[in-house]
Amino acid sequence: MAATPRKQPTQARSKATVTAVLDATARVLVLEGYAKTTTNHVAKVAGVSVGSLYQYFPNKEALVMAVAERHAQAMVALLAETMSDLGDQPIRVAVRTYVDAVVAAHLIDPALHHALVMLVLQIGLEQFREIDEAALALIEVYLDERRDQILPKDRKTAAWVLMTTVESLIHMAAIERHELLRSGRLNEEICAVILRYLGVES
Amino acid sequence: MAATPRKQPTQARSKATVTAVLDATARVLVLEGYAKTTTNHVAKVAGVSVGSLYQYFPNKEALVMAVAERHAQAMVALLAETMSDLGDQPIRVAVRTYVDAVVAAHLIDPALHHALVMLVLQIGLEQFREIDEAALALIEVYLDERRDQILPKDRKTAAWVLMTTVESLIHMAAIERHELLRSGRLNEEICAVILRYLGVES
Amino acid sequence: MAATPRKQPTQARSKATVTAVLDATARVLVLEGYAKTTTNHVAKVAGVSVGSLYQYFPNKEALVMAVAERHAQAMVALLAETMSDLGDQPIRVAVRTYVDAVVAAHLIDPALHHALVMLVLQIGLEQFREIDEAALALIEVYLDERRDQILPKDRKTAAWVLMTTVESLIHMAAIERHELLRSGRLNEEICAVILRYLGVES
């Protein structure tokens, strides 16, 4: 243990700078939107010079990508943790766990999430789409394995409908129905929508 | 008399210019997004000088607002037509009619609709939100009148969930599941989601 | 008399248009200043189309020149009338008459006068300078004829000093000492300055 004392002061400082810049970018992105997010402003908010910012990020897009990456990883980590052994659970429990996990993931930083979703749809941040594709694959497998317990026959479509419904309702609630999201009543309602869609008594 | 000869040549030219500019704006908005939609580019695409553009629209925002206005009116017109006497219909029919209407409205110009929804969420084009609020009110009344035929007890929340689910599924399909949207299979699936959520046998 | 009935309706209308445009220009010039005086605005205020404006004035500068011309003529007419036989008068009377005349000329339209003086000094409206040159010549002759009754030896310089002092005091009073100008007290004071400068007991 006693080892690694006085670790690379340089790298530590670098890391602090990078973190400060990413935090600042997230903050500015939320407050101003992508178009009004200027690198000079971000640098100022981060307490760093523009030059330093460009030392770590080749351009504005990379900067925003890194913020998205970080946020996506945090969301994935939370989702993975909660849903690790979802495959063993009965549908009712699995759906509830999934919905709760997605809600929890959205509550990490709803404002940033909204800002980034906007970018996904505008600029097309691919990492974000990838998360969804991965989740979609998992849901499809899960439904396939229980094909005799559910109503929908086209499971590919059902998986997409299910995921899109869950995410859209949570996302829209985060924007315009805060109380529904925070009170936990939304979770109940979404579970009802999904379970009835699948034909599982709730 | 002689059948309105020599109609206002002046006004006709103006109207053509305005239409050309609005069309060009819609096209550029779809292809480039709001940030990269420059007034000079729009003017060029419209085959008109920037000056003419500014003769009719005081600034870029007003230009985009006008496009949104025009598109919103087209959608509302279509929705209104299809749903006029929806109140008399049994739930199953009403839901089908509603879903078909929303799908049809989204098919007027899916790409433009997407671009404008982005703006609603970014800049906050209010006309668009108003449409949703109006629809929401109608749905609430409809559910209230049939409260003993449906499962959800909190009809305010149910109305929001219903509308948000329908619109989100259609909107997302327009973006990433074109075939589902155009084939009509999405309509079936959404009806299933909604009818089961309401507890009406489909 | 009975002659000239139904005179050129065309020319009459033209004249009315020209007058309306000149009036509008003067008004806009006073309210907005030269830079913000746009031909379209002038046309609108005049109740005329830009096209008509350009029918009578080749460009903006000519328009403003015409306004200056008209104002200059009004001032000159008033000055000429009052000062016609100034040459016969004793100095005390002549100075008083001159000062009164200049004050009266400035009171025709002080705001427009100010706006135009600005332009003389900026753009260099020559007609205005010419008026001054003419007045200067008259004063020089007057002083030369009375060289033995006055103190200043260099009469060319004295004439310029005299004219400049009178005009500057009146012009500045029109801008920032309204009450002094309108009450007539300024006239007294200016006469005192001039008469004492010339060494004539007042």
Added chain:
Amino acid sequence: MAATPRKQPTQARSKATVTAVLDATARVLVLEGYAKTTTNHVAKVAGVSVGSLYQYFPNKEALVMAVAERHAQAMVALLAETMSDLGDQPIRVAVRTYVDAVVAAHLIDPALHHALVMLVLQIGLEQFREIDEAALALIEVYLDERRDQILPKDRKTAAWVLMTTVESLIHMAAIERHELLRSGRLNEEICAVILRYLGVES
């Protein structure tokens, strides 16, 4: 210590840029007038990019204000120096000192002064008016203290007449009677006007 070595290279560069921009603005203002003074032209004349100009001045108006400020301070410094203990002097000396000081102040940069006076009268640069108000107050006090040695009874008006006469004559001479101004003959003449007006033998 070693004699301020390695001084702020950063600040030095900045300062040079600001100075270059102000100098260029003054030059362009004189040559072209306010309306035709474009920021791009100023930047080019300053040998600097427009961006740099906007780094230090938020807009064109601020730029011109800064030029006015700098010129006003130079004039005030010169006036203050020459007139510091004017209060102790007899009228004849005081007037001569005052006139000389105003002439000297106008000779710092007559063309720029003219351009700026235009702006005072057009846009209304307030710093400039303030200088005059301050001078006016001083003159009033001076006349009040010598009320029994001078002719004018209304000393407030006399002070205004005196100051306006001196400044107008000098200003107009700077525009159209260069030789009078530079030769020093104007100073003599203005002193004569003022001293006789006050009733002090010259």
Added chain:
DNA sequence: GATGAATGAGAATTCATTCAT
């Protein structure tokens, strides 16, 4: 003659990015 829609060069301002210190 009158109209006013159309034109487009030109002006102010912004901001991603570079590079000398």
Added chain:
DNA sequence: AATGAATGAATTCTCATTCAT
């Protein structure tokens, strides 16, 4: 590594002037 001054292409918007109707 950090700094922040400098750059200039790109963008929004204005307005004198023209010309088809």
